[in-house]
Amino acid sequence: MPLWTRIATGLLLFGASQFHLWSRLSSGSVFAPEFPRFVVVLFNWAFGALVLLAVFQIIVDLGALVTMVVRQQVVREPVALRGGVAALAAILAAIGVANAIRVPPVRDVSVEIPYLPAAFDGYRIVQLTDLHISRLFTAAWARQVVDRANDAGADLIVVTGDFIDGSVAMRRDDIEPLRGLQAPDGIYAIPGNHEYFFDYRAWMRQLSAMGFRMLPNAHAVIEHDGAALVIAGVTDLSAPGVREAGPDLDAALRGAPTDAPIVLLDHQPRKARDAAARGIALQLSGHTHGGMIVGLDWLVARGNAGFVSGRYEVGGMTLYVSNGTGLWPGFALRLGVPPEITRLTLRRRPVDA
Known part of the structure; x- marks a missing residue:
């Protein structure tokens, strides 16, 4: 390439690589890029392409190194190969961003619970999690998510944390459509780690004012035909880092009926085995984003006690990680x-006599 083209390309690559610096300069936080949406989309594409290109280039270089060792001679990688790798990275990044920002479909999951009261057999819970309302996931996107969640016909809607990226002042308008969530038995929620990055207490007040029944180390009892189902929630593991109360399952269950199945909302799945040991029937979590890219699940699992995506049976408890x-x-x-958007249908599990 001509020198001027190489200089321009290098500057563009450098600019893309500093996406998170620009985000911090725009808002004071690396978690909240305050640019117009199309700019945030463009940055995600460019940064994603750069990351994928780096990975692909390492693979190509390792292949060339192995070839040189086997052949005992210098091997030069064709320019066309490098260009093809760059094009592949750019295309995959574009597909990845498009997949990330679309309005999600409803995913049906059936969960069998031993001794589930007959009144709750077929009970439907819709789980939203990791909404990350921001300049990327705006009010228009949130409104479509609300419409889809409401149309799912849930008895209860829960949000398992990470509502936002930004302060209340920054996100007030974008999060407003969530006020429209509706379910006969209410809307329950817990904080995720991102709420603690942006004035946790202000967000708890805001979300409560919007109609969310927040469950920070607390529980609620849903009653139908004389039977009960407990919905419990805990705070996030990151809370002590900002001098807030950490997750406390004992406090969350204090006073709960002992003969009712318990559904636990815990943003991070890391402590699922502890929850199972306490007799929780179903834990709903998020946080991992499913690993985002196929093949990264093994890495994400290392930081989440092996739990990344989907259903797990943990010591008699069902864990679902959205x-x-x-x-x-x-x-x-x-x-x-x-x-x-997960629609979980509770079913009574037959118990052997």
Whole structure:
């Protein structure tokens, strides 16, 4: 390439690589890029393409190195190969961003629970999680998510954290459509780690004022035909880092009926085995985004006690880890890991006599 082309390309690559610096300069936080939406989309594409290109180039270089060792001679990688790798990275990044920002489909999951009261057999819970309302996931996107969640016919809607990226002042208008969520037995929620990045207490007041029944280390009892179902929630593991109360399952269950099945809302799935040991019937989590890209699940699993995406049976408890409804706007790519609005149907599990 001519020198001027190389200089221009290098500057563009450098600019893309500093996406998170520009985000911090725009808002004071790396988690909230405050640019027009098309700019945030463009940055995610460029940064994603750069990351994929780096990975592909390492693979190509390793292949060339192995070839040189085997042949005992210098091997030069064809220019066409490098160009093809760059084009592949750009195309995959574009597909990944498009998959990340679309309005998710409803994913149906059936969960069998031993001793589930007959009144709750067929009970439907819609789970939203990791919405990350931001300049990328705006009010228009949130409105479509609300419409789809309401149309899912849930008895209860829960949000398992990471509502936002930004302060209340920054996100007030974008999050407003969530006020429209409707379900006969109410809308329950817990904070995720991102709420603690942007004035946790202000967000708890705002979400409560919008009609969410927040469950920070607390529970609620849903009653139907004389039978009960407990919906419990805990705070996020990141809370002590900002001097807020960490997750406390004992506090969350204090006073709950002992003969009712318990559905636990916990943003991170990391402590699922502890929940199972306490007799929780079903835990709903998010946080992992399902690994975002096929093949990254092994890496994400290392930080989440092996739990990344979908259903797990943990010591007699069912754990469901959603891929997430939205995604952090600092790296919004999905390849082979679709977003979801989860509709969970509770079923009574036959118990052997």
